[in-house]
Every structure is written in structure tokens, then in C-alpha cells.
Amino acid sequence: MTDIRARQQQQLWDQWAPHYNAEHKDRDPAPAADFLASLSGGGTALELAVGTGRIALALADRGVKVVGVDISPDMLEELHRHRGDRPVETHLGDMAEFDTGGAQFPLIYVAFSSFFFLLTQDRQAACLARVAQTLAPGGRFVIEATVPRAPGLLAGRQQLAIRELADTHLALSGHTHDPIAQIIRFQEIRFDTSGTRLLPVILRYVHLSELDLLAKAAGLTLTDRYADWHHAPLAVTSTQHISVYTLTGAPS
Secondary structure (H helix, E strand, C coil), X not given: CCCHHHHHHHHHHHHHHHHHHHHCCCCCCHHHHHHHHCCCCCCCEXXXXXXXXXXXXXXXXXXXXXXEEECCHHHHHHHHHHHCCCXXXXXXXXXXXXXXXXXXXXXXXXCCCHHHHCCCHHHHHHHHHHHHHHEEEEEEEEEEEECCCCCCCCCCCEEEEEEEEXXXXXXXXXXXXXXXXXXXXXXXXXXXXXXXXXXXXXXXCCCHHHHHHHHHHHCEEEEEEECCCCCCECCCCCCEEEEEEEECCCCC
């Protein structure tokens, strides 16, 4: 883990780890798990940026063994606190440089826009190259991410918004946007009776055309693209995408 950006992301997500599940309690992992289970072919799935395991644990509940890679040891510790006897194995590592020891997987996926946490195009390309090397013949690679031109994400170079306001707490979200580097920095700010929390996020978003070009250069071909985990068709108003790739030349 020599890249300074990787070390930065580790520190950032270690900071998030105790709060991540509570911050995302309203986001149901079941639709993602159902979608991914249908593509697993009964084999083991590999999740990049597995985090606290919200999808991995739900997928394991559907009988799919999962191997997860994450850069944050504290996030992985949270996962294991909830794992029980589910068949989920984890490895500490950078998803731009992950190594499975030669093992191949029929399903590799990265969700919640986590691919954007690779902060340069070179690191994003390196991740996709590793995916192509690790994907089993006939396998699927799935990315869930925000559509960058969705309303809100690129709305101005600076923005501060109230997320939640109540008698006992206040949640704010601020961001700055560098459209040249395609970098957005968020700060999630929480005030409550226990004090103040700062939960930073930094990402490099990727437009769909750029993503497909990077995938093609890595030897991956787009086969399907949806607006959500329920297979809704992508539309001009879609705020997220689910993109499915196979190895170039593989039967669809």
C-alpha cells in the first residue's frame, strides 16, 4: 500500500467504520444481493471495497460464498463483528492492486460508487485490469455507481446542504467540486448530544463513456446496464447505474 492516495483512503474509512452502518441504515442491501446471487453461478463472489459487509453478508445469506477486499482494517473489523458463521472471507488490500493468489471468480462486483474512491484514472484502469485477470471465463463484473450528471452531484463547485434536522441532532453535508480532475470532496457533519462528528469522503467520478473505454482497454465488454438492482432500464433521469461486464470475446 505505497500510494499516498491509498493511505489517505484507509485513514478516511477507518474514521467512518464505527458509524458506517448507522449512516446507511435506510439503504436495503437485499435487492443488490438478489441481483448478484443470480449471476454467481453457484461459485464464490469477490467484492471490492467490501467495507462493513452490508452486501456481502446479505449475499452469503443467499448461499453465495464471498471473498471481500478492503483497504480499511477498521471497516473489516466491523464486518467480522456481524459476520457470525456466514461464509465471508476478507483480505486487507488496495482494490487497485488486489491479489487473489491466482484464484478466479465467476462474479466480481463493486457497489455504492466505491470504484470512485480510486482517485486517479490510472488507479481506476489498474483495478479494471486486475478484474479482467481475476474474472473466470464466462464470469461477470458488476459496478454500481452514481451517474455523474445526476442532479445534485455536480450542482456547482461548492454546496452545503441540511440532511436532517431534529430537536436532538443536525446532519449537514458539504462538498467542493473540481470538474477538471473530476474530484469531489464531501464532509458529512453530525451534531448531536454526544458531540460533533466529521466524516469525510473524497472520490473521482467517472462518466459512463469513460468507464466503458477503461473497461474495454482492460479487456472487458459491457453486456447490460440498468438504473437499479431491479433491472429497470437506464434513462436520462437515472441517478445511478448498474453496469455488467464480461471478458471481451466471452459468450454473453
